[in-house]
Amino acid sequence: IAKRQGRNTWQWFRQQRKQTTSEHILLRHDLYTALHENQLELYYQPIVDAVTGRIRSLEALVRWHHPEHGMISPGIFIPIAEQTGQIIPLGRWVLRQACEHLADMRAKGERVFPVAINISALQFHRDGFLSEVQAILEETGLPPELLELEMTESILMDDAERAVERINALRGMSIAIAIDDFGTGFSSLGYLRDLPIHKIKLDRSFIRDILTSANSAALVQGIITMAHHMGLLVVAEGVEEREQQETLIGWKSDMLQGYLFARPMPWSELRSLPGLLPAP
Numbered sequence: 001i002a003k004r005q006g007r008n009t010w011q012w013f014r015q016q017r018k019q020t021t022s023e024h025i026l027l028r029h030d031l032y033t034a035l036h037e038n039q040l041e042l043y044y045q046p047i048v049d050a051v052t053g054r055i056r057s058l059e060a061l062v063r064w065h066h067p068e069h070g071m072i073s074p075g076i077f078i079p080i081a082e083q084t085g086q087i088i089p090l091g092r093w094v095l096r097q098a099c100e101h102l103a104d105m106r107a108k109g110e111r112v113f114p115v116a117i118n119i120s121a122l123q124f125h126r127d128g129f130l131s132e133v134q135a136i137l138e139e140t141g142l143p144p145e146l147l148e149l150e151m152t153e154s155i156l157m158d159d160a161e162r163a164v165e166r167i168n169a170l171r172g173m174s175i176a177i178a179i180d181d182f183g184t185g186f187s188s189l190g191y192l193r194d195l196p197i198h199k200i201k202l203d204r205s206f207i208r209d210i211l212t213s214a215n216s217a218a219l220v221q222g223i224i225t226m227a228h229h230m231g232l233l234v235v236a237e238g239v240e241e242r243e244q245q246e247t248l249i250g251w252k253s254d255m256l257q258g259y260l261f262a263r264p265m266p267w268s269e270l271r272s273l274p275g276l277l278p279a280p
């Protein structure tokens, strides 16, 4: 049923895309409502140690429970939110929500993991982004070491100079930076030399083919080696099969993320994952 619903939703959106401005405005309005009527929810997906499979951190992934169209994937509504500028309040909500969840767990004395949050280019480059992050950390009392920001290479292309400045400032605040979907952008590799980045996440499109494509295998091995020489950690995204895990362990990938270990899930479910929480 869920699968069918998902497909219907997707078709509905596909139709929407072809349709008129008035419908685009409607959708925009729906997103506005979503933000103000609690239709958004944060899911979390564990990122595990490649060898032991133990959880090392979590990635926060936003979900939209649309009252008529069911669950809508962020792959569909994030690009729309970026177009309309609604990514600004949405991104702020995600950041605050994740920090509140985590701070709450800590206050209860339960075991917590660093949480990674996806940051859009528009959000990152906006005036006041740094002070917003600072304010949310202060208000929630969350130690900045528990926060990690994931950003794509596109952030560096929009305004490289400002990006370097901001990433340096974030590192100065003890916030870790991960480059998401690494290898899929069009930016030069030069930024890796100049920026205090902490880890790179290999895009699922590469991981998917490592067992069948010699070129994907070569790319992934090469990137892992390069990253390690630069002192960066490597996460492989979209690991679905045991064989992929074994291969990636052989290539010394530090961490893995994928359905093989866990799907994204609500905070309440995460808490009951065996061996995860509460503290040992």
Ligand code: C2E
Pocket (backbone or CB within 6 Å): 045, 060, 061, 062, 073, 074, 075, 078, 091, 094, 118, 119, 120, 150, 180, 181, 204, 237, 238, 239, 240, 257, 258, 259, 260, 264
């Ligand atoms: P991403 O940041 O690269 O996140 C990883 C995506 O891969 C997630 O999709 C996750 O559910 C999916 N995934 C993880 N493991 C597997 C696997 O083994 N197989 C497959 N097939 N997929 C796997 P999701 O949750 O649909 O999110 C899609 C994208 O939407 C994210 O890609 C990210 O770019 C964006 N996004 C999600 N939440 C946020 C947010 O709060 N803010 C912003 N700016 N973007 C977000």
Ligand code: MG
Pocket (backbone or CB within 6 Å): 059, 118, 150, 180
């Ligand atoms: Mg991500």
Ligand code: MG
Pocket (backbone or CB within 6 Å): 180, 181, 201, 203, 237
């Ligand atoms: Mg990613």
Ligand code: MG
Pocket (backbone or CB within 6 Å): 180, 181, 203, 204, 237
């Ligand atoms: Mg990806």
